[in-house]
Amino acid sequence: MDKYQHSQKNKLFKHAAHDPYCLPKVEGSAICPQCDAVYQAGNWTWNHPENTLVPNAQSVTCPACRRIADNAAAGTLTVSGSFWPQHRGEIVHLFEHIEKREKAEHALERIIHLTDTADELTVTTTGVHLANCLGHALEAAYKGQAHYHYDDNQCSVTIRWAREQ
Ligand SMILES: [Zn+2]
Numbered sequence: 001m002d003k004y005q006h007s008q009k010n011k012l013f014k015h016a017a018h019d020p021y022c023l024p025k026v027e028g029s030a031i032c033p034q035c036d037a038v039y040q041a042g043n044w045t046w047n048h049p050e051n052t053l054v055p056n057a058q059s060v061t062c063p064a065c066r067r068i069a070d071n072a073a074a075g076t077l078t079v080s081g082s083f084w085p086q087h088r089g090e091i092v093h094l095f096e097h098i099e100k101r102e103k104a105e106h107a108l109e110r111i112i113h114l115t116d117t118a119d120e121l122t123v124t125t126t127g128v129h130l131a132n133c134l135g136h137a138l139e140a141a142y143k144g145q146a147h148y149h150y151d152d153n154q155c156s157v158t159i160r161w162a163r164e165q
Contacts, residue, residue, distance in 0.1 A: 019074065019155045021063035029055070032062035037107040044107045064108040064126040073112055073124035075131020076158050080120045083142065083163035088121065091138070095123055098137050102130050128157045135159040 030039040031047070038047045044062050067074065084091055092114060102109045109130035115122045125131045128150075135146050144163030150156070 019063065021067055021072070021074075026058065026060050028058065030058045030060035032065055033059050034061060034065040035107075037062045037064070046104075046107050062108065064110050067126040068110070068112050071112065071124075073126070074128050074156050075125035075134075076156075077123045077125070077131050077134050077138075078120050078158075078160050079122070079138070079162070080160070081144070081162040081164045083144070083165055084121055087142070088116075091121065091142075094137055094141060095134055098133050099130065102133055106130075128154065131157050131159055135161060 025042075026039050031037070032039075032044075036047045037044045038057070039060065039062070044064075061069075066072075079091065095111065095114070099109075099111045106127065106129060109127040110125065111130070112124040112126060113122075115124075123131075123134060125134070132148070135148060138144060138161045139146050142163055144161055146159060146161045149158045
């Protein structure tokens with residue numbers, strides 16, 4: 001990752017702090033009753049052995065589980081063009097691979113839904129970072145044309161990727 005990409009990446013995580021789904025801030029530590037993510041020192045992480053015993057943890061549903069329950073995506077990626085229907089299996093596999101990798105490191109970055117229509121494949125995510133990674137993974141694997149549109153406070157992103165045969 002070069003310096004520019006690195007600063008872009010930091011920016012995405014910083015702006016996520018203003019995400020309405022991250023508010024109100026949790027005081028102290030918490031555990032999500034739905035996915036077992038742990039909130040400690042201002043961050044949601046997975047319940048790794050070293051932080052299993054969270055003293056006085058509250059039960060708080062994490063922002064990712066709230067977004068999934070509300071079907072409120074932070075990231076939306078739409079795949080179109082004549083290329084994808086013949087490569088749907090590979091593309092979905094790529095998305096699942098990226099999700100697994102990113103989710104392991106960032107507890108709040110998850111795929112919400114994959115939806116097919118006649119013309120498009122749409123994937124929604126709980127985090128801006130994951131959608132951004134999926135868009136870049138498509139470009140790296142298949143080239144094509146991608147457009148990234150962030151909302152004003154960078155709490156959500158809409159990505160359109162297209163490739164013709
Ligand atoms: Zn959760």
